[in-house]
Amino acid sequence: MTITEFLNPQDWLGQGTGPRYVQLRRRLEEAIEQGILAPNASLPPERELAELTGLSRVTVRKAIQELVAKGAIVQRQGSGSFVRDASPRVEQSLSALTSFSEDMQRRGLETRSTWLERGVFMPSPEEMVALGLGADESVARIARIREAGGKPMAIERAALPTDILSNPLLVTTSLYEVLEAEGLRPVRAIQKISAINLDEDDAALLDVEPGVAGLSIQRTSYLASGRVAEFTRSTYRGDAYDFVAELRLSNAKDKR
Known part of the structure; x- marks a missing residue:
């Protein structure tokens, strides 16, 4: 069944079943649940929704806004409204120094890399x-x-002496x-995390x-000796990652 057929108002729009925008919101939710509107599909x-349902654009807009608030729909400026990808988000701890491969393997996800650059440079x-x-x-x-579960997750650009x-x-x-085999694996690191909007080049690489x-x-990243071993700049999809940090109450003497 197509979304046009599914939204035929004769099949669902009626009196006494709540405001019309709520009825439309529920119908669109049913379309998502039944796969008529697949993940990443555009609404x-x-x-057009107003013409299909006989509802006003104000009513249609309010129904979509509710779906956006519930996280079922994402709106992209200049592109329209899309069904959110239901793929699970990955949580990565900020308290342990691990690699992308190690993180994904612990979650049972198969990893793959598409190389953009690899060599020795000035x-x-x-x-x-x-x-x-x-x-x-x-x-x-x-x-x-870096890909996991067949999905591009991040772009990593690392530089090392x-x-x-x-x-x-x-x-x-x-x-x-590779570094661990040489006895040169970093033991600590300092990370700076910033929220960004992906530019055209990185968005294309991450398929968003x-x-x-x-x-x-x-x-x-630093070796045990304190020497800098690695400088990495990474760009992650915002819809695929959650970074989690554990915080502890400082000692009483530190609060004075």
Whole structure:
């Protein structure tokens, strides 16, 4: 059954069953539950919904706004209204220093990488500052799209001194596995997380619409000696990740 047939008002719109916008909201919810409107499918425009149902555009708009508030529908500026992808969100703890591969394996999700860049390069000014490199030194750089469960989740762009990662081609799955084999796995890190709207290039790589919400994370990782080992800039889909931090009450003496 098509959404046009499913929204025929003779089949559901009646008296004594609540306000008309509530009836339309429920009908659209039924369409989502039954798969008539699949995840990521676009809703007909407000004008078309009004014509199909015989309702006013104000009524249609109010029904859609309720679905947006309930999280069933997402609205994308300039593109329209879409059924939210029902894929589960991933929670990642901020209290443990782990790799993407390790995080996904613990959740039973198969990971895959699409390589964007992998090799030894001259460092950028930002990389020189972050890694403490001189202008005449080289940097190992890897950049890839990280996928889990067949879905692009993040774009990772990592840079490391070449005496820590001499051959970036050794990294096929987990960077930290390669570093651990050499006894050079980082033991702590500082992360900066910022909310962003994805630009056209990153949105295309993550298979979402430009301008949707995302997370930008900069991570500087350190060896046990205190030396900087890794500088990574990652871009995550905002609809796929939740970052969780555990907070504890400080000692009484710290509150004075």
